[in-house]
Amino acid sequence: MGMTTVSEFSRPLVMSGPSGTGKSTLLKRLFEEFPDKFGFSVSHTTRAPRSGEEDGKAYHFVTKEKFEDLIGEKAFLETAKFSSNYYGTSVQAVKDVSQQGRRCILDIELQGVKQIKASHSELGAVYVFVSPPSWSTLASRLTGRGTETDASVKARLEAAYHEIQYAKEKNHDYVIVNDDLDRAYAVFKQLALGEEGVKSDELPPLDDHADYIQIQK
Numbered sequence: 001m002g003m004t005t006v007s008e009f010s011r012p013l014v015m016s017g018p019s020g021t022g023k024s025t026l027l028k029r030l031f032e033e034f035p036d037k038f039g040f041s042v043s044h045t046t047r048a049p050r051s052g053e054e055d056g057k058a059y060h061f062v063t064k065e066k067f068e069d070l071i072g073e074k075a076f077l078e079t080a081k082f083s084s085n086y087y088g089t090s091v092q093a094v095k096d097v098s099q100q101g102r103r104c105i106l107d108i109e110l111q112g113v114k115q116i117k118a119s120h121s122e123l124g125a126v127y128v129f130v131s132p133p134s135w136s137t138l139a140s141r142l143t144g145r146g147t148e149t150d151a152s153v154k155a156r157l158e159a160a161y162h163e164i165q166y167a168k169e170k171n172h173d174y175v176i177v178n179d180d181l182d183r184a185y186a187v188f189k190q191l192a193l194g195e196e197g198v199k200s201d202e203l204p205p206l207d208d209h210a211d212y213i214q215i216q217k
């Protein structure tokens with residue numbers, strides 16, 4: 001087993017990958033095995049809190065005006081807008097996690113990854129792409145999870161196409177193919193612990209998207 005270096009462990013881990021590829025499953029296992037080692041940054045949002053959601057826990061809840069002020073102050077590493085609400089990860093939120101001695105993990109979508117890569121190299125993030133073994137596996141996991149409507153499966157598969165194209169351009173430091181969960185987790189755990197010499201998986205061909213979605217060129 002490789003050595004754990006302090007510097008590697010202190011770099012924020014940016015996780016991305018298509019919806020349904022298994023990011024939450026891997027993260028849940030990691031947090032269960034190491035309850036004190038890792039933390040998520042608390043995002044800001046302009047959406048209203050749902051019942052039971054405490055400010056500063058699930059999210060920092062702010063008004064649209066406040067959010068826009070924060071954008072102006074360059075407080076965010078990345079922001080996104082979903083159904084008329086803003087979401088964002090602040091620089092401070094990531095610092096808050098490392099100040100607790102934990103490695104910060106960001107589970108974000110393609111647009112956020114691009115923003116951080118383009119404008120926040122000072123973060124020193126490690127970029128990990130969690131890949132499905134195939135389009136058919138991705139489609140069946142999304143459907144099998146039972147959380148999506150037909151329309152949202154379609155939307156997620158379309159977004160997956162763009163996530164995968166971006167990964168094919170070799171924008172990530174590591175690829176983890178979530179084929180067998182125990183195997184994928186073993187690789188993910190080494191990476192998350194900051195071990196040296198972790199070998200990236202090879203990105204599968206993932207070229208049969210046409211069986212699942214239509215992409216307008």
Ligand SMILES: Nc1ncnc2c1ncn2[C@@H]1O[C@H](COP(=O)(O)OP(=O)(O)OP(=O)(O)O)[C@@H](O)[C@H]1O
Pocket residue numbers: 017018019020021022023024025026141142144145178179180181182184
């Ligand atoms: N290696 C695996 N083998 C089989 N099934 C898996 C594997 N990993 C995850 N799954 C299942 O696939 C489904 C999608 O996984 P999960 O919810 O973790 O995806 P996700 O990437 O976090 O998606 P989202 O971005 O939408 O949150 C779940 O039902 C999960 O139990």
